[in-house]
Amino acid sequence: MNGDNNFFKSAFSVDNVIFGFDDGDLKVLLIKRGAAPFQGLWALPGDLVYPNEDLDTAAYRVLEELTGLKKVYLEQVHTFGAVDRHPLGRVITIAYFSLVKISDFTLTASSFAQNVEWHNVHDSLLSELAFDHKTILETCFNALMHRVRIRPVGFELLPPKFTLTELQHLYEAILSTELDKRNFRKKVLSMSLLTDLDELQEGVPHRPAKLYKFNKERYHQLEAHGFSFEVKESKKKEKKKRLAELIAQ
Amino acid sequence: MNGDNNFFKSAFSVDNVIFGFDDGDLKVLLIKRGAAPFQGLWALPGDLVYPNEDLDTAAYRVLEELTGLKKVYLEQVHTFGAVDRHPLGRVITIAYFSLVKISDFTLTASSFAQNVEWHNVHDSLLSELAFDHKTILETCFNALMHRVRIRPVGFELLPPKFTLTELQHLYEAILSTELDKRNFRKKVLSMSLLTDLDELQEGVPHRPAKLYKFNKERYHQLEAHGFSFEVKESKKKEKKKRLAELIAQ
DNA sequence: GCAAATGCTGTAATTTGAACACTAAGACCC
DNA sequence: GGGTCTTAGTGTTCAAATTACAGCATTTGC
Incomplete structure (x- = not known):
């Protein structure tokens, strides 16, 4: 050429x-x-x-x-x-x-x-x-x-040690939605992708939260077995939104 | 430059x-x-x-x-x-x-x-x-x-008139899996993306199937309302597969 | 010690997904 | 015309996942 x-x-x-x-x-x-x-x-x-x-x-x-x-x-x-x-x-x-x-x-x-x-x-x-x-x-x-x-790529944006609330705020920021605290924690913890560090937050003017880290090894294990990671918006909101749009027509 | x-x-x-x-x-x-x-x-x-x-x-x-x-x-x-x-x-x-x-x-x-x-x-x-x-x-x-x-792009691969069985075979070919006939039909029909043409297959040596077409207008409506289309592999198979892999470790 | 702020936890109701087997209709052959 | 072959078509039950939702716990700072 x-x-x-x-x-x-x-x-x-x-x-x-x-x-x-x-x-x-x-x-x-x-x-x-x-x-x-x-x-x-x-x-x-x-x-x-x-x-x-x-x-x-x-x-x-x-x-x-x-x-x-x-x-x-x-x-x-x-x-x-x-x-x-x-x-x-x-x-x-x-x-x-x-x-x-x-x-x-x-x-x-x-x-x-x-x-x-x-x-x-x-x-x-x-x-x-x-x-x-x-x-x-x-x-x-x-x-x-x-x-x-x-995929749980969100962890790439957080410091190595983070609280569940920080993680939730991250997802809320990316997905532009609000998530239910209890359901979010239940779901995230049930995936066993987090390691509880047995440490607490410091320097906060309120009850300190537990710190976790992302368990990369565990993730690769699960990934190899066809695992899928998903976080969903609340259905209540979806319904409300859809209804509103239908009415607007 | x-x-x-x-x-x-x-x-x-x-x-x-x-x-x-x-x-x-x-x-x-x-x-x-x-x-x-x-x-x-x-x-x-x-x-x-x-x-x-x-x-x-x-x-x-x-x-x-x-x-x-x-x-x-x-x-x-x-x-x-x-x-x-x-x-x-x-x-x-x-x-x-x-x-x-x-x-x-x-x-x-x-x-x-x-x-x-x-x-x-x-x-x-x-x-x-x-x-x-x-x-x-x-x-x-x-x-x-x-x-x-x-997204229901699969329809792009089918002729304008098709049967539900053809549609199912298409999905099975793309996803390399078998799907349950009844569940597949239930799901597809429940999305109301298909128009029943009130016509039957011709020239087949068995009971002819109904012909459907894809309803594009309906799809664009649903799409505008955050609709998502999904077909999943049977869980039974996934479980079997995962179990086999766990045992193999 | 009290107020302020956020952390943390469980259950009941509903929805969704999975499994599964028989009858129906037409074509073909005799 | 009757029997057989082949694919079409249909509903229910059970299990799992998702959703909604509220109050006590722990720490700081005054």
């Missing part, structure tokens, strides 16, 4: 929707663009893929350059390739999402220079972002909502 | 896993390669994406050039971009799957020249395919298995 061919005048990039969870809120890491195009707008971290680099490798690289983190959860979601999505040429981009523990996170020197910030996901979905990044964020957020119902 | 940049010496293609259903079997449309590399091996239909062409457009084009069909179900699944996946250069490929009614299908003139055939999916997964197409087929088949449990 030769470089003169028209088919070889395109580039591809990866864009990474990096989710974090803090203070009861689901967040996404964005970079303020310092140069045209879209100067001054917030954008997803991303980069062109090197000629001799695999796609996943590129996505991990973007993540590590920005956060210093390796070994985080990363998943390819969708590829966006509208002809006019990049004003300077044909660039298709492969979108990934990753889940990081904000507790582990420190900005790297390289990222420190840039204007990097955690943003509330829902707010970002309502604001303007560079390129087609709003669509990408939407798609990845939907993928996350879907994923947490099927 | 200029053409000398190293980043612009790559190409991208689409590959299309075209599923059909015939004679109780799930099939995939493959092309026998007439030229190197991988000459003589079966491959997925695909093509480079034109410089001014959107990705989905390219996937539809590949499909139409081969089958003459427009307006078929098409879904992007995953992008494959290993550095060495194409022996002649860096080509990343965006994989799609599509669902066609074999009854509608006729080979186009252009595809007639090529060696195009329907292959049993399970056989193909065990045979050698060109490039990384076996991995792509696997990924798309898994995506299909997953998709039919969530």
